[in-house]
Amino acid sequence: xxxxxxxxxxxxxxxxxxxxxxxxxxxxxxxxxxxxxxxxxxxxxxxxxxxxxxxxxxxxxxxxxxxxxxxxxxxxxxxxxxxxxxxxxxxxxxxxxxxxxxxxxxxxxxxxxxxxxxxxxxxxxxxxxxxxxxxxxxxxxxxxxxxxxxxxxxxxxxxxxxxxxxxxxxxxxxxxxxxxxxxxxxxxxxxxxxxxxxxxxxxxxxxxxxxxxxxxxxxxxxxxxxxxxxxxxx
Amino acid sequence: xxxxxxxxxxxxxxxxxxxxxxxxxxxxxxxxxxxxxxxxxxxxxxxxxxxxxxxxxxxxxxxxxxxxxxxxxxxxxxxxxxxxxxxxxxxxxxxxxxxxxxxxxxxxxxxxxxxxxxxxxxxxxxxxxxxxxxxxxxxxxxxxxxxxxxxxxxxxxxxxxxxxxxxxxxxxxxxxxxxxxxxxxxxxxxxxxx
Amino acid sequence: xxxxxxxxxxxxxxxxxxxxxxxxxxxxxxxxxxxxxxxxxxxxxxxxxxxxxxxxxxxxxxxxxxxxxxxxxxxxxxxxxxxxxxxxxxxxxxxxxxxxxxxxxxxxxxxxxxxxxxxxxxxxxxxxxxxxxxxxxxxxxxxxxxxxxxxxxxxxxxxxxxxxxxxxxxxxxxxxxxxxxxxxxxxxxxxxxxxxxxxxxxxxxxxxxxxxxxxxxxxxxxxxxxxxxxxxxx
Numbered sequence: 268x269x270x271x272x273x274x275x276x277x278x279x280x281x282x283x284x285x286x287x288x289x290x291x292x293x294x295x296x297x298x299x300x301x302x303x304x305x306x307x308x309x310x311x312x313x314x315x316x317x318x319x320x321x322x323x324x325x326x327x328x329x330x331x332x333x334x335x336x337x338x339x340x341x342x343x344x345x346x347x348x349x350x351x352x353x354x355x356x357x358x359x360x361x362x363x364x365x366x367x368x369x370x371x372x373x374x375x376x377x378x379x380x381x382x383x384x385x386x387x388x389x390x391x392x393x394x395x396x397x398x399x400x401x402x403x404x405x406x407x408x409x410x411x412x413x414x415x416x417x418x419x420x421x422x423x424x425x426x427x428x429x430x431x432x433x434x435x436x437x438x439x440x441x442x443x444x445x446x447x448x449x450x451x452x453x454x455x456x457x458x459x460x461x462x463x464x465x466x467x468x469x470x471x472x473x474x475x476x477x478x479x480x481x482x483x484x485x486x487x488x489x490x491x492x493x494x495x496x497x498x499x500x501x
Numbered sequence: 502x503x504x505x506x507x508x509x510x511x512x513x514x515x516x517x518x519x520x521x522x523x524x525x526x527x528x529x530x531x532x533x534x535x536x537x538x539x540x541x542x543x544x545x546x547x548x549x550x551x552x553x554x555x556x557x558x559x560x561x562x563x564x565x566x567x568x569x570x571x572x573x574x575x576x577x578x579x580x581x582x583x584x585x586x587x588x589x590x591x592x593x594x595x596x597x598x599x600x601x602x603x604x605x606x607x608x609x610x611x612x613x614x615x616x617x618x619x620x621x622x623x624x625x626x627x628x629x630x631x632x633x634x635x636x637x638x639x640x641x642x643x644x645x646x647x648x649x650x651x652x653x654x655x656x657x658x659x660x661x662x663x664x665x666x667x668x669x670x671x672x673x674x675x676x677x678x679x680x681x682x683x684x685x686x687x688x689x690x691x692x693x694x695x
Numbered sequence: 696x697x698x699x700x701x702x703x704x705x706x707x708x709x710x711x712x713x714x715x716x717x718x719x720x721x722x723x724x725x726x727x728x729x730x731x732x733x734x735x736x737x738x739x740x741x742x743x744x745x746x747x748x749x750x751x752x753x754x755x756x757x758x759x760x761x762x763x764x765x766x767x768x769x770x771x772x773x774x775x776x777x778x779x780x781x782x783x784x785x786x787x788x789x790x791x792x793x794x795x796x797x798x799x800x801x802x803x804x805x806x807x808x809x810x811x812x813x814x815x816x817x818x819x820x821x822x823x824x825x826x827x828x829x830x831x832x833x834x835x836x837x838x839x840x841x842x843x844x845x846x847x848x849x850x851x852x853x854x855x856x857x858x859x860x861x862x863x864x865x866x867x868x869x870x871x872x873x874x875x876x877x878x879x880x881x882x883x884x885x886x887x888x889x890x891x892x893x894x895x896x897x898x899x900x901x902x903x904x905x906x907x908x909x910x911x912x913x914x915x916x917x918x919x920x921x922x923x924x925x926x927x928x929x
Contacts, residue, residue, distance in 0.1 A: 317894055337509045337897055345895045352885045353892030357840045361814045364905075369897040370509055374906055395701055399844050413896065510900040512830075517898055518890040520831055524838035525846070525882040525889070531839065532846040536854065536874060538867045553875050561879070569831070576832060577839035580816035581699055581808040584843060587761030590697065591808045592718045593801030596726075598765040653769075656797065658729075658789035663772040667765070682871035689876050 273323035285476035344414030360394030404435025523570035530554030531584025559613025568611030601652025
């Protein structure tokens with residue numbers, strides 16, 4: 268379970284996140300939406316302790332993330348925007364191993380995790396492929412695999428559909444549905460809700476660093492358009 | 502959670518950022534090796550931008566991480582990344598005619614960094630005087646050519662005069678152009694040091 | 696351009712440390728025996744090294760064609776004099792042998808470049824340099840391999856944009872400055888995102904090293920390296 272309690276984050280005195288409190292149970296599929304600059308990306312970076320709060324607390328499974336960053340980062344996996352800039356190795360197999368290697372696991376366990384993570388995103392058998400040869404959709408899925416290799420219970424994806432054509436988007440969505448069905452919690456950050464409303468359990472919308480909508484997808488759509496979020500059929 | 506997390510010794514954020522910047526500067530220098538420009542003074546020898554990378558490493562990363570960036574450049578090239586002139590790679594290049602230049606880069610970048618920043622902490626390069634920047638780069642250039650020429654002379658068994666002409670004089674004038682370019686980059690609004 | 700290619704040649708199966716030892720011993724022996732007889736024998740060793748990597752001498756010379764003018768210049772400078780007798784064959788003998796020696800060393804090294812993936816080189820670095828310095832060097836080398844193609848593409852795009860806008864009328868200094876500034880800005884932007892991604896994936900000092908191990912196939916190559924080393928005192 269992830270808990271944000273009165274979280275405040277400032278950049279040079281400007282509040283990007285302004286007193287957000289949220290509780291995210293295990294296994295929940297949450298969509299975090301809001302216009303550009305509303306504080307979404309800043310907020311999720313607190314979930315695994317990449318940023319330090321200016322006020323408030325972040326708890327992962329009841330433990331403050333600043334006390335246990337490794338636990339937070341293995342519990343909450345993260346795939347950022349611009350996947351190209353988060354790969355560390357030249358090949359698919361090398362990259363997906365990076366997280367487990369950092370945990371000091373033995374080679375058998377690393378192999379097992381790499382194979383599982385790649386198969387979960389449909390990149391099995393591609394270990395020796397060079398990352399430069401991957402398509403945009405494959406890169407996004409590899410970024411997800413890199414996070415999954417840590418065997419997290421929550422997975423955060425920041426604007427995962429940017430630049431993907433519709434077949435690539437569908438393939439990614441299908442993988443996300445499978446992960447959710449297997450019990451992984453998903454937190455998808457987006458300014459465009461159209462592809463996610465049918466699957467999400469909950470929609471949280473930020474504006475100017477504050478939560479302005481927190482509802483089921485059905486109830487949320489009414490209010491969302493006024494915050495500049497794209498919603499199907501509106 | 503399935504892993505014991507207590508034993509994992511995380512690399513601190515500051516070290517991670519410096520390492521990544523050093524590695525990307527080394528890679529940028531490798532990318533510069535593909536970029537050649539007509540030499541204004543000697544059209545027969547095109548200018549590659551690599552030495553510009555040495556200048557930028559010292560100026561933007563300081564003596565320690567700038568020198569480290571150049572160690573990464575030479576090591577990655579020796580281990581097969583095509584970062585040397587003409588997309589060359591391999592340990593053989595260290596023992597080749599340009600090996601002296603390659604070996605000099607870490608020393609030159611560290612020296613430039615030390616002159617620009619001093620030895621405790623980094624300063625914003627934009628605030629450093631022109632004389633100091635030019636002096637730093639000139640000193641770095643002397644280190645590069647001194648090692649470059651001596652190694653060329655030793656490896657190829659030529660006379661020292663041949664080495665100075667073949668490995669030095671043909672290239673030195675272009676370095677002034679690169680220094681001017683580095684000055685322009687430091688003064689431009691585009692690059693933020695921190 | 697010579698680069699790593701996956702394969703199953705003898706050289707591919709060798710441990711990276713073995714291959715590095717052979718290269719270093721070969722270079723040392725070549726410097727110790729820069730005479731026709733020594734270089735003739737080392738030519739045999741070079742042929743062996745290239746055959747074990749299934750690499751043709753022609754592709755090696757093509758890959759390092761940029762070195763040839765520098766080597767030729769050294770020979771010519773000593774060969775031609777500015778007065779009678781105009782041509783001095785004897786003076787050119789030493790640079791000629793030295794240039795040939797360089798080609799042999801480069802060719803043996805090309806075998807390593809073709810057959811050794813970045814992750815094995817990284818492991819060899821960390822084996823040779825233990826502790827935190829080795830971790831920084833190993834991780835840094837891996838990142839150079841990974842980001843080189845990306846930054847090359849950045850620079851190419853910057854130059855194309857530059858040409859389209861201003862043609863070739865600007866001075867070399869101005870062009871260097873534009874390409875350098877834009878390249879550096881993009882590299883630093885990528886670095887900031889990458890550093891965040893490394894932290895999210897628990898970038899640690901005590902990570903598991905990629906697998907490398909000495910096997911039976913390494914024995915003859917290690918003996919070769921030892922023989923080359925011993926030849927220096929003979």
